[in-house]
Amino acid sequence: MSENLKFENIYCVGRNFVGHAKELGNNIPTSPLIFQKSNSAVNIKETIEIPSHKIIEHELEVVLLIGKEGVPKNHEEANTYISGFSTGLDLTDRHLQTELKKKGMPWFASKTFKGSAVIDANFIHEYECPQEFYLMVNQKIRQEGNLKDMIFSFEDIILHLSKIVDFKKGDIIFTGTPEGVGALERGDQIEMGFNNYPPKKLVVI
Numbered sequence: 125m126s127e128n129l130k131f132e133n134i135y136c137v138g139r140n141f142v143g144h145a146k147e148l149g150n151n152i153p154t155s156p157l158i159f160q161k162s163n164s165a166v167n168i169k170e171t172i173e174i175p176s177h178k179i180i181e182h183e184l185e186v187v188l189l190i191g192k193e194g195v196p197k198n199h200e201e202a203n204t205y206i207s208g209f210s211t212g213l214d215l216t217d218r219h220l221q222t223e224l225k226k227k228g229m230p231w232f233a234s235k236t237f238k239g240s241a242v243i244d245a246n247f248i249h250e251y252e253c254p255q256e257f258y259l260m261v262n263q264k265i266r267q268e269g270n271l272k273d274m275i276f277s278f279e280d281i282i283l284h285l286s287k288i289v290d291f292k293k294g295d296i297i298f299t300g301t302p303e304g305v306g307a308l309e310r311g312d313q314i315e316m317g318f319n320n321y322p323p324k325k326l327v328v329i
């Protein structure tokens with residue numbers, strides 16, 4: 125990766141955009157819905173390997189890099205824990221997730237498989253995150269996100285998480301997908317990023 129930093133815990137937020145919660149038939153959460161991927165799922169390569177006989181869906185998300193240890197006490201302090209912004213794909217085995225949800229079981233197996241936490245390792249180190257982000261598949265827009273449409277802000281998410289965990293330098297937070305999730309196919313050409321920033325390009329194999 126481009127920085128001399130090892131990723132630690134991979135936290136994710138579910139249903140953080142109204143459009144996406146609705147497209148999966150879910151209610152709008154009243155507090156951030158947190159789940160995890162295993163650290164071994166991190167994929168910073170230029171390829172996405174889809175497990176055979178599985179339908180894997182893309183969820184385009186803004187990814188936060190946590191830059192310090194500890195627990196913030198308020199929104200202002202929460203902001204100082206972010207050391208970089210990037211985009212990523214929370215790859216999901218949707219059929220398995222639907223089955224697990226029906227049984228009231230954790231989503232873990234549907235969210236964590238080899239390479240399922242796709243991250244553009246070129247983090248942007250600016251005070252504010254660029255507002256708009258996108259995913260193109262085969263030169264066509266698949267997902268477009270705008271931070272103003274998030275139900276919970278980055279600070280809300282960090283403060284909520286800090287009631288549960290102590291942050292480590294190198295923790296990653298996937299902050300939720302806008303609507304437009306869909307299946308990936310072998311051979312798909314992926315481009316994702318913030319508007320007006322260099323994109324990350326990947327190929328599905």
Ligand code: ZN
Nearest residue numbers: 183214300301
């Ligand atoms: Zn997601």
